[in-house]
Amino acid sequence: MALNARAERTLDALSFFISDARYGLGAFLGVYLLTEHGWDAGSIGAALSIGGLTGLVSQAPMGSLVDAVRAKRALIAGAVCLVTATCLVIPLFPQFWPVALAGVVGALAGVTIGPTLSAISLGIVGPERFARRAGRNEALFHLGDGTICLAILVTAPFFGSPVLFWSMGFTMVASVVAAAAVPARAIDHSVARGLHSGEVAAPGRSAWALLLESRPLLAFAMCGALFHLANASMLGLVSQKLALGNLGQGITLTAASAIAAQAVMVPVAALAGARADLWGRRPLLLAAFAALALRGVLYTLSDNAAWLIAVQLLDGVGAGLIGALFPVVVADLTRGSGHFAAAQGVVGTVHGVGGVLxxxxxxxxxxxxxxxxxxxxxxxxxxxxxxLFWRIMPETRGMNPP
Structure with a gap:
């Protein structure tokens, strides 16, 4: 019991600090290249799309790697270091191909972070407590991301864009320390990949076959793709409107928009984890779609910066619910398969297609x-x-997949 309590405390720290590496520089990278190095929007989009496509197609194989590797603490620490290194090299070589190559390497490492954290968490707490733990992970991730964005918002006017890279260096060190502090003996590696304790995975079945054979998993993947088709570009479009209407404040207002969403994601993700077993997954995910649709409509009512940032609060509802419940639903539908992380990869790939489009x-x-x-x-x-989700997606709480 004491070992598991210590493991969960270290998971708290890891979830908090890992936020800066999970998506790299994110929305800040395009603003940095535009304002600091004179890139045009076309070059930025082309360079970033190469890494984006790499991350998209690599999710399934990297998920399979997470399932197969027992040294998951080392895997997540190495991935954080690699993502951070690719970001820190950009100011040294701010040309097209170095930035594109850094994006490729960073994407390969970045797509392993979420599934590895989920697998470690599942291996520590087991399936009965996983929904609450996943919600806590997501809440702490958003709290960490919001804290970093707040630090950037406060310091960027004085120190400029270098604060983006200082923050990544700090959180890399903190993440590695937290990963090393997770007690290795607390992780049940069979449970971590979706099996029962002590069970060995059956060879031969791929995660893609698992997706195609499971109608609920396929429904979750396809509905999620529509969610990300609607959601992925909204923050970028809002950031563009804010930058065009408030010249010279692009990074500051992008940070403010991110903070607004993160402030809501923290309690929403925690609520989703705490109530998913009581209320079910389905009503919470339907609320995520409703919040996203409302957000898109409200953006059209005013171009005022305060209004646009206020509407961004709804991003916290949608993204907070989806982020917290994504690994929970996949765990529900893959229990006993031994492909928990790989299934996150294939479902994430389908979701990612929506984001890219x-x-x-x-x-x-x-x-x-x-x-x-x-x-x-x-x-x-x-x-x-x-x-579509309401019509075809069943409740997965308590479901026993074949």
């Missing part, structure tokens, strides 16, 4: 029909995804 389609729509019509179209996609 979102960026391309929304960007072109803004050129042709403007921001407001684009936001309304994205809201329509979210509403369609919610309706």
């Amino acid at each position: 979102s960026a391309g389609i929304a960007g072109q729509m803004v050129v042709w029909v403007g921001y407001d019509t684009t936001f309304l179209a994205l809201a329509g996609v979210a509403a369609l995804g919610g309706l």
Whole structure:
């Protein structure tokens, strides 16, 4: 009991500090390249898309690696170091191909972080307590991300863009220390990959076969793709509107938008983890679709910076619920398969297709029909995804997959 309590405390620290490495520089990278090195929007999009596509196609094989590797603490620490290193090299070589190559390497490492953290958590607490633990992980992740964004918001006006890289160096060291502090004996490696304690995985079955054979898992993947098709481009579009209307404040307002969402994601993710076993997964995920659709509509009502940032609070509801419940639903539907992390990878790949299409389609729509019509179209996609989810997705709480 004392060992598990210590393991959960270290998981708390790891979930908090790992936030800066999980998605690298995120929305800040494009602003940094634009303002500090004079890149144009086309070059930024092309360079970042290479890493994005790499991350998309590598999720399933990297998930299989997470399932197979028992040294999961070393895997997550190494991934954090690699993501951070690729970000820190960008100021030294801010040319197209070095940035693109750094994005490829960073993407390969970055897609392992979430599944590895989930697997370690499942191996420590077991399936009965996993929903609460996953919600706590997600809440602490957003708390860490929001704290970093707040630090950037406060310090960037005085020290400029270098604070982006100082913060990554600090959180890398803290994440590695936290990963090393997780007691190795507390992790049941069979449970961590979705098996029963002491069970050995049967060879030969792939995670893609698992996805195609499970109608609920396939429904979750397809509905999630519609969610990300509507959601992925919204923050970027809002950041563009804020930057165009408030020249010279791009990084500051991007940080403010992120903080607004993170402030809501923390309690929402914690609530999802605490109530998912009582209320079920389905109503909480339907609420995520509803919040996303409403957010898209509200963006069209005003161009005022305060209003746009306030509407961004709804991002905390949608993303907080989806982020907390994603590994929980996958764990529900893959129990006994031995492919928990790999299944997160294949479902994440399908979700990621929606995200990639979102960026391309929304960007072109803004050129042709403007921001407001684009936001309304994205809201329509979210509403369609919610309706489809309501019709075809069953409740997975207590489900015993074949």
